[in-house]
Amino acid sequence: MTSSLMGRNIPFGATKENTYSAKVDEKMNSKTPIKTQLPLYKALPTVKSTDRIKPRGSRRVYIETYGCQMNVSDSELMAGILIQNGYEIVDDSDTADVVLLNTCAIRENAETKVLNRLKHLNHLKRQKPNLVLGVCGCMAQHMKTKITDAAPYVDLLLGPDAYRNLPMAINVVTSGDAFLGLRPDKGEDYADIAPIRKEGVRAWLTIQRGCDKMCTFCIVPFVRGRERSIPLPLLVNDVKRLVDEGFKEVVLLGQTVNSYHDGQHNFVDLLFAMSEVEGIERVRFTSPHPSDATDGMIQAMASCDKVCNQIHLPLQSGSTKVLQAMRRTYTAEAYRDLVAKMRERIPNLAISTDVIVGFCGETEADFMETCNLMAEIRYDSAFMFKYSARDGTLAHRTLEDDVSEEEKGRRLRTIIELQEGISHELNQALIGETVEVLVEGESRRDADKYHGKTDGFKTAVFPKVNSKIGELVRVKVESATAHTLLGEIVA
Numbered sequence: 001m002t003s004s005l006m007g008r009n010i011p012f013g014a015t016k017e018n019t020y021s022a023k024v025d026e027k028m029n030s031k032t033p034i035k036t037q038l039p040l041y042k043a044l045p046t047v048k049s050t051d052r053i054k055p056r057g058s059r060r061v062y063i064e065t066y067g068c069q070m071n072v073s074d075s076e077l078m079a080g081i082l083i084q085n086g087y088e089i090v091d092d093s094d095t096a097d098v099v100l101l102n103t104c105a106i107r108e109n110a111e112t113k114v115l116n117r118l119k120h121l122n123h124l125k126r127q128k129p130n131l132v133l134g135v136c137g138c139m140a141q142h143m144k145t146k147i148t149d150a151a152p153y154v155d156l157l158l159g160p161d162a163y164r165n166l167p168m169a170i171n172v173v174t175s176g177d178a179f180l181g182l183r184p185d186k187g188e189d190y191a192d193i194a195p196i197r198k199e200g201v202r203a204w205l206t207i208q209r210g211c212d213k214m215c216t217f218c219i220v221p222f223v224r225g226r227e228r229s230i231p232l233p234l235l236v237n238d239v240k241r242l243v244d245e246g247f248k249e250v251v252l253l254g255q256t257v258n259s260y261h262d263g264q265h266n267f268v269d270l271l272f273a274m275s276e277v278e279g280i281e282r283v284r285f286t287s288p289h290p291s292d293a294t295d296g297m298i299q300a301m302a303s304c305d306k307v308c309n310q311i312h313l314p315l316q317s318g319s320t321k322v323l324q325a326m327r328r329t330y331t332a333e334a335y336r337d338l339v340a341k342m343r344e345r346i347p348n349l350a351i352s353t354d355v356i357v358g359f360c361g362e363t364e365a366d367f368m369e370t371c372n373l374m375a376e377i378r379y380d381s382a383f384m385f386k387y388s389a390r391d392g393t394l395a396h397r398t399l400e401d402d403v404s405e406e407e408k409g410r411r412l413r414t415i416i417e418l419q420e421g422i423s424h425e426l427n428q429a430l431i432g433e434t435v436e437v438l439v440e441g442e443s444r445r446d447a448d449k450y451h452g453k454t455d456g457f458k459t460a461v462f463p464k465v466n467s468k469i470g471e472l473v474r475v476k477v478e479s480a481t482a483h484t485l486l487g488e489i490v491a
């Protein structure tokens with residue numbers, strides 16, 4: 001997937017539409033030994049976060065984020081790099097000199113959305129010819145030629161390991177060249193960069209990048225590279241800084257967050273260290289891998305008051321046969337036992353999950369095993385998807401996508417209905433109970449109310465009386481839907 005040639009940041013002197021993709025293709029497909037091509041790249045120095053690159057005119061940057069929380073976190077990192085180099089981050093593409101789409105390659109519809117958005121932005125670029133338009137993140141890494149073919153007016157492409165080069169890339173584009181930065185960098189963890197977060201009470205903190213698991217359906221290891229963890233002492237300092245900035249809750253982020261290991265400390269050490277930071281009220285993490293859920297992790301969750309009694313534990317399928325085809329490294333039985341053990345040791349544990357239906361070879365019997373396991377475990381909530389083959393994954397190369405779209409749709413509707421019923425019942429059961437809620441902000445539907453999350457990450461809505469944003473309050477639940485608890489603050 002990643003040739004040594006792709007490992008170079010390539011500025012190329014063509015911005016004409018018809019030459020852009022040809023240049024990319026030429027470099028991507030070239031069999032010329034890398035040595036003979038080195039002069040092409042020589043001009044580009046490695047950029048360190050501490051370097052100050054003076055912006056040449058394009059100062060206001062608008063970043064639009066697609067996909068998962070990891071991408072949101074990466075956008076905060078990009079903002080940090082840009083601000084450090086003299087750029088201003090704006091909230092509106094119309095007022096920006098630079099528009100960057102930070103993209104996701106996990107599902108086809110995310111890619112389709114980005115390609116449609118690029119068409120729209122091309123209109124803006126026609127009105128503002130100096131506008132710099134860039135695609136960053138997983139989709140840039142995964143689909144470079146598709147993007148440059150479909151949107152030859154895009155000025156820069158940057159993969160997830162190349163955000164440091166953003167200031168330089170914008171300068172290169174402003175000088176009239178296009179910029180391609182897709183070099184995978186095993187050592188890049190951005191540990192020294194301070195992300196710029198929007199104000200709020202919850203901060204997402206990336207503790208690990210990349211993934212070593214190689215699930216057959218997943219593109220992440222190919223676009224984000226091998227797993228690497230940020231040293232624990234740096235993370236502790238980050239959390240202290242977050243407290244100073246007013247954040248009350250931290251969510252530790254990683255593709256398989258509980259496999260965290262910085263060479264000296266593991267995930268359990270990290271949970272304890274985070275809990276000891278004065279001023280942080282809550283600690284969460286996402287997403288753990290079931291195979292890395294150790295007894296130590298369960299013990300830390302049970303014994304650290306600040307670590308929420310909540311876990312997002314991806315199941316993907318209730319059939320061991322399908323899990324093996326997915327290379328998920330656990331069986332349905334092991335997953336069931338893990339949930340039982342966690343529930344036994346962690347009181348009132350809230351569990352959410354991810355489920356994929358219609359994976360290669362999934363029979364009706366396999367699907368029923370998923371339904372049965374979901375009904376047995378009774379998740380608080382679930383993200384549910386139809387399998388969509390991604391170019392470049394192991395499943396795409398080696399397995400037959402043999403469940404029809406129609407059948408995938410039926411299976412998806414079935415589990416959504418099942419899960420909605422369970423979520424509704426579990427929330428209804430909370431009526432009359434008092435839950436602790438971290439107040440996050442004004443309710444979108446009612447200016448007289450606040451919303452916040454419970455320890456179990458359920459949304460609660462309640463009148464503003466006697467509370468303010470950032471406080472932990474006690475809310476007595478009076479009614480509930482499948483997705484929201486409604487109540488009143490009590491003393």
Ligand code: SF4
Pocket residue numbers: 211212213214215218219220221255256289
């Ligand atoms: S654990 Fe599997 S699904 Fe999760 S990021 Fe890694 S390869 Fe993808």
